[in-house]
Amino acid sequence: MLSFIHTGDLHLGRPFRRLGSLGKEVRKAQLRSLMNIVDTVKQTRSDFLVVAGDLFDANSVSDKFVKNVMSYFASIAPVPVYIQPGTHDVFDSASVYRTILGSQVLPPNVTIIPEEPSEFRPIPDVAVFASANTTKKGGDRPLRRLSALASKSEAKFKVAVVHASVDVPGLSIDPDEPLISLDEIASSPFDYIAMGHWHKRQAWPLGGTPKALYCGPPETLEFDDVPSPGCVNLVSLGPTITAEEKTVGTYRWVKLGIDVSLVPDMNAIVSRANREAGPNTLLRLELRGSLSSGEEGRLSSGGPGSPGAGEGGSPDGIAGDNASSFDWAAGLSIDDLVNDLRERLEPNFFFVEVDTSRLSFYEPAPGQFPPNSVGRAFHEIMAEKIEIAQDPAEKEILQEALRRGSLYLSGKAGIRS
Numbered sequence: 016m017l018s019f020i021h022t023g024d025l026h027l028g029r030p031f032r033r034l035g036s037l038g039k040e041v042r043k044a045q046l047r048s049l050m051n052i053v054d055t056v057k058q059t060r061s062d063f064l065v066v067a068g069d070l071f072d073a074n075s076v077s078d079k080f081v082k083n084v085m086s087y088f089a090s091i092a093p094v095p096v097y098i099q100p101g102t103h104d105v106f107d108s109a110s111v112y113r114t115i116l117g118s119q120v121l122p123p124n125v126t127i128i129p130e131e132p133s134e135f136r137p138i139p140d141v142a143v144f145a146s147a148n149t150t151k152k153g154g155d156r157p158l159r160r161l162s163a164l165a166s167k168s169e170a171k172f173k174v175a176v177v178h179a180s181v182d183v184p185g186l187s188i189d190p191d192e193p194l195i196s197l198d199e200i201a202s203s204p205f206d207y208i209a210m211g212h213w214h215k216r217q218a219w220p221l222g223g224t225p226k227a228l229y230c231g232p233p234e235t236l237e238f239d240d241v242p243s244p245g246c247v248n249l250v251s252l253g254p255t256i257t258a259e260e261k262t263v264g265t266y267r268w269v270k271l272g273i274d275v276s277l278v279p280d281m282n283a284i285v286s287r288a289n290r291e292a293g294p295n296t297l298l299r300l301e302l303r304g305s306l307s308s309g310e311e312g313r314l315s316s317g318g319p320g321s322p323g324a325g326e327g328g329s330p331d332g333i334a335g336d337n338a339s340s341f342d343w344a345a346g347l348s349i350d351d352l353v354n355d356l357r358e359r360l361e362p363n364f365f366f367v368e369v370d371t372s373r374l375s376f377y378e379p380a381p382g383q384f385p386p387n388s389v390g391r392a393f394h395e396i397m398a399e400k401i402e403i404a405q406d407p408a409e410k411e412i413l414q415e416a417l418r419r420g421s422l423y424l425s426g427k428a429g430i431r432s
């Protein structure tokens with residue numbers, strides 16, 4: 016069976032600044048994924064390897080690093096390797112590939128795809144068609160030129176390598192970037208289009224037999240790459256074309272959104288997060304929901320409560336069933352909350368990031384509703400009831416009703432079905 020390995024978007028040398036000192040561990044994992052890729056080529060006895068753009072994160076990489084990267088490809092000689100310059104390592108005058116081509120580091124089994132559409136024959140029955148990206152922008156339509164060239168080819172199997180977005184409204188990142196349309200895919204003479212650029216595993220068209228496949232980065236690059244790709248495609252060329260995932264990556268990036276108003280306590284956040292735990296898991300915890308100003312919460316919990324610069328208080332408990340549930344974090348500032356969570360989660364993960372940019376600080380105020388609105392009337396009626404209530408427990412319930420009602424009427428909270 017004829018087969019090849021399709022990868023792309025390795026982004027070798029990426030700084031991973033948000034990871035601080037752990038960034039270098041992920042950079043090491045990127046090189047490990049490259050080693051796993053060449054091992055996969057050997058183990059599956061694949062006929063060739065294609066890299067669909069963005070092998071390097073940037074064109075400014077050191078000669079030593081480039082030499083090291085090339086040595087991985089040299090290790091599978093004479094198996095042909097086709098490297099397509101993408102958008103991060105675009106084939107412009109300052110391209111890393113100009114340096115590689117002008118030096119002695121290019122292994123004999125490696126081809127850097129040139130600017131003009133070209134046909135390569137790794138083995139007699141298979142033709143690979145590709146052209147380098149020479150600009151990051153420009154509304155280029157690379158598949159059209161490749162299709163024109165491939166339609167003249169007699170090869171039994173035709174493979175294209177393209178670093179571009181699929182032109183789907185709402186999905187393509189930028190109308191000025193390299194694009195291929197669904198029509199171009201459908202009418203192209205290719206058996207398989209090895210895509211790069213999008214960092215997600217996807218196959219187009221969505222219905223029917225997929226022809227243009229994104230394999231995603233072999234080592235995941237960010238929290239937005241969901242689910243973590245971490246693999247390459249083993250493509251088998253025969254009466255039917257199949258693409259099988261082969262895992263080559265190390266780290267799993269998990270983004271978890273939690274509405275603090277829907278959990279009973281901090282333990283619930285920790286135990287939910289710990290379901291994702293692992294020594295190779297990076298966690299981004301995105302907290303959202305509304306925190307009350309914490310005045311009543313602080314009083315009822317007796318906590319110190321020092322919101323300092325203004326932000327702080329107790330997470331909202333809109334869905335709580337009783338009074339104790341909505342002030343579970345009373346007296347905590349947002350910083351305290353984040354520090355507590357990090358302290359409890361960090362031992363169980365490779366990396367933990369807590370985002371609180373969508374946690375809102377909230378205290379009902381009549382001025383937030385226009386005069387003569389339902390919200391203003393509700394606020395005034397409730398304020399009067401709170402004023403005249405004698406029983407402290409009743410007063411507390413009314414205050415909470417005001418807070419929750421104001422959240423609802425101002426659109427800050429909804430009703431769960």
Ligand SMILES: [Mn+2]
Nearest residue numbers: 024069212213
């Ligand atoms: Mn990329």
